[in-house]
Amino acid sequence: MLLLAVDTATPAVTVALHDGTRVVAESGQVDARRHGELLLPAVDRVLAEAGVKLDAVTDLAVGVGPGPYTGLRVGLVTAATFGSVLSVPVHGLCTLDALAYAAGQAGLAGPFAVATDARRKEVYWARYEDPRTRTGEPAVDRPADIAEQLAGLPVVGAGAVLYPEAFPDARGPEHVAAGALAALAAERLAAGADMLPPQPLYLRRPDAQVPKNYKVVTPK
Amino acid sequence: MADEPLVLGIETSCDETGVGIVRGTTLLADAVASSVDTHARFGGVVPEIASRAHLEAMVPTIERALKEAGVTGRDLDGISVTAGPGLAGALLVGVSAAKAYAYALNKPLYGVNHLASHICVDQLEHGPLPEPTMALLVSGGHSSLLLAPDITNDVRPLGATIDDAAGEAFDKIARVLHLGFPGGPVIDRLAKEGDPKAIAFPRGLSGSRDPAYDFSFSGLKTSVARWIEAKRAAGEEVPVRDVAASFQEAVVDVLTRKAVRACKDEGVDHLMIGGGVAANSRLRALAQERCERAGIRLRVPRPGLCTDNGAMVAALGAEMVARNRPASDLELSADSSLPVTEPHVPGAHGHPHTHDHVHEISKDNLYS
Ligand SMILES: [Zn+2]
Numbered sequence: 370m371l372l373l374a375v376d377t378a379t380p381a382v383t384v385a386l387h388d389g390t391r392v393v394a395e396s397g398q399v400d401a402r403r404h405g406e407l408l409l410p411a412v413d414r415v416l417a418e419a420g421v422k423l424d425a426v427t428d429l430a431v432g433v434g435p436g437p438y439t440g441l442r443v444g445l446v447t448a449a450t451f452g453s454v455l456s457v458p459v460h461g462l463c464t465l466d467a468l469a470y471a472a473g474q475a476g477l478a479g480p481f482a483v484a485t486d487a488r489r490k491e492v493y494w495a496r497y498e499d500p501r502t503r504t505g506e507p508a509v510d511r512p513a514d515i516a517e518q519l520a521g522l523p524v525v526g527a528g529a530v531l532y533p534e535a536f537p538d539a540r541g542p543e544h545v546a547a548g549a550l551a552a553l554a555a556e557r558l559a560a561g562a563d564m565l566p567p568q569p570l571y572l573r574r575p576d577a578q579v580p581k582n583y584k585v586v587t588p589k
Numbered sequence: 590m591a592d593e594p595l596v597l598g599i600e601t602s603c604d605e606t607g608v609g610i611v612r613g614t615t616l617l618a619d620a621v622a623s624s625v626d627t628h629a630r631f632g633g634v635v636p637e638i639a640s641r642a643h644l645e646a647m648v649p650t651i652e653r654a655l656k657e658a659g660v661t662g663r664d665l666d667g668i669s670v671t672a673g674p675g676l677a678g679a680l681l682v683g684v685s686a687a688k689a690y691a692y693a694l695n696k697p698l699y700g701v702n703h704l705a706s707h708i709c710v711d712q713l714e715h716g717p718l719p720e721p722t723m724a725l726l727v728s729g730g731h732s733s734l735l736l737a738p739d740i741t742n743d744v745r746p747l748g749a750t751i752d753d754a755a756g757e758a759f760d761k762i763a764r765v766l767h768l769g770f771p772g773g774p775v776i777d778r779l780a781k782e783g784d785p786k787a788i789a790f791p792r793g794l795s796g797s798r799d800p801a802y803d804f805s806f807s808g809l810k811t812s813v814a815r816w817i818e819a820k821r822a823a824g825e826e827v828p829v830r831d832v833a834a835s836f837q838e839a840v841v842d843v844l845t846r847k848a849v850r851a852c853k854d855e856g857v858d859h860l861m862i863g864g865g866v867a868a869n870s871r872l873r874a875l876a877q878e879r880c881e882r883a884g885i886r887l888r889v890p891r892p893g894l895c896t897d898n899g900a901m902v903a904a905l906g907a908e909m910v911a912r913n914r915p916a917s918d919l920e921l922s923a924d925s926s927l928p929v930t931e932p933h934v935p936g937a938h939g940h941p942h943t944h945d946h947v948h949e950i951s952k953d954n955l956y957s
Contacts, residue, residue, distance in 0.1 A: 409689065446647055446685045454693035571641070
């Protein structure tokens with residue numbers, strides 16, 4: 370197995386290659402506004418570091434969020450396009466699950482919660498029994514509204530770090546790493562577990578507003 | 590000809606997910622998935638809805654286009670994609686897909702300009718573009734008069750709308766008349782049964798001291814809306830067909846007059862009209878009439894190629910390949926305000942690299 374994992378659901382643009390046993394190469398850059406520019410060069414770097422070409426990849430894994438949509442779509446459409454060209458399966462994983470898994474690798478046992486920045490003063494979050502077991506569906510809420518139910522729990526991720534009043538026991542890692550996503554995917558595939566379809570978890574309806582001058586292309 | 594470049598083009602600048610495949614100036618496939626119906630109840634294109642629809646439709650539309658053209662990705666000589674202008678989030682889906690596709694197939698990538706693509710699409714209909722080409726681009730997003738000595742690297746803006754795009758004016762008037770969205774087709778249809786001379790609506794920016802090639806439709810829009818409201822206030826029935834015909838006449842009168850004038854001033858004997866509004870039957874008829882009188886040859890692609898589509902992007906991509914223009918690199922950005930003066934976005938190779946984030950792209954995966 371050679372699994373290529375990408376995640377663009379958090380400010381991190383992250384890519385990793387996993388051979389079924391270990392992560393053989395990984396890249397992570399944090400730049401919330403340049404997912405589109407950074408992802409393909411990162412894929413290229415990771416493959417080069419491992420000394421393989423893209424067509425050697427047998428499986429793709431992609432973080433399906435939840436995450437800010439514009440960046441999230443970069444990873445999803447990239448994985449879907451690779452999957453189509455290579456005719457290999459594209460496995461979706463909840464990005465929060467990868468963060469929980471990474472927290473586990475860093476020594477956190479659980480129970481705990483994971484929270485990422487959903488912007489607009491909200492967080493994407495979920496609870497975990499242990500680093501591999503999520504209890505309930507991911508949700509998007511204001512930190513103050515969930516502070517009480519998460520009281521006493523460590524909360525992992527940038528969404529926790531951003532709101533210390535609501536989440537006093539904030540922990541790292543802040544952003545997802547594709548290495549963790551890849552390791553989790555490899556583990557679940559080996560166990561024959563169901564994977565998610567490679568479709569985005571938006572959790573919010575689109576803002577149904579037509580902006581004024583929605584397509585400004587006046588040459589000046 | 591089999592040695593002409595085979596190029597796949599991806600367009601996602603607004604609400605159409607378009608994938609076209611051309612060989613040189615021959616159209617092989619034009620697959621489109623539109624989210625226009627989803628936007629209708631909002632009276633305009635909702636960017637986030639468009640972006641979500643692009644993500645869903647992207648790969649299936651690529652696969653459909655390949656099937657339709659009877660070619661495989663491996664056969665392609667290049668992948669082109671609209672890099673801008675357009676809706677940022679929508680563009681990003683297409684650009685990301687194009688990059689992944691080009692990388693996976695080891696093919697050159699060309700980020701191209703949406704407006705230049707609207708012009709270049711006419712090559713699929715009427716053969717190679719004359720040089721220079723005068724182009725009038727009119728749609729819900731743009732109203733521009735462009736002079737293109739070389740569609741791959743020299744496109745000059747002569748004029749543009751200073752407020753609303755022509756298609757936007759159609760949408761707004763349709764809304765005032767309760768005709769739904771988009772407004773262009775329904776106004777065109779109703780206008781056929783109305784009198785274009787019934788109401789004298791203003792011709793924007795048509796005074797002798799006004800800019801010769803710029804357009805303005807905001808005053809017209811206000812004037813039509815006021816006229817309708819006055820009728821309603823007086824308890825009279827609004828003559829919808831006459832309003833549609835008179836409004837439409839005011840728009841196409843200014844568009845064609847300025848375009849023909851630009852041709853004469855610049856000594857150009859061809860006029861190309863593109864963009865969604867080029868599907869308007871009265872615009873086509875009046876342009877034909879005025880061009881004939883002025884000894885100008887009119888080139889308007891069939892309506893399906895005037896609206897946003899992937900074929901136009903493929904057409905310009907094929908021209909980039911044919912003329913050996915430099916490819917884009919893997920860091921290509923979606924640029925919502927890409928200037929029309931940049932028909933494509935060449936990569937940094939061979940140019941001073943001004944970015945602060947130089948990446949080593951491995952030789953093995955670099956396309957030649
Ligand atoms: Zn357009």
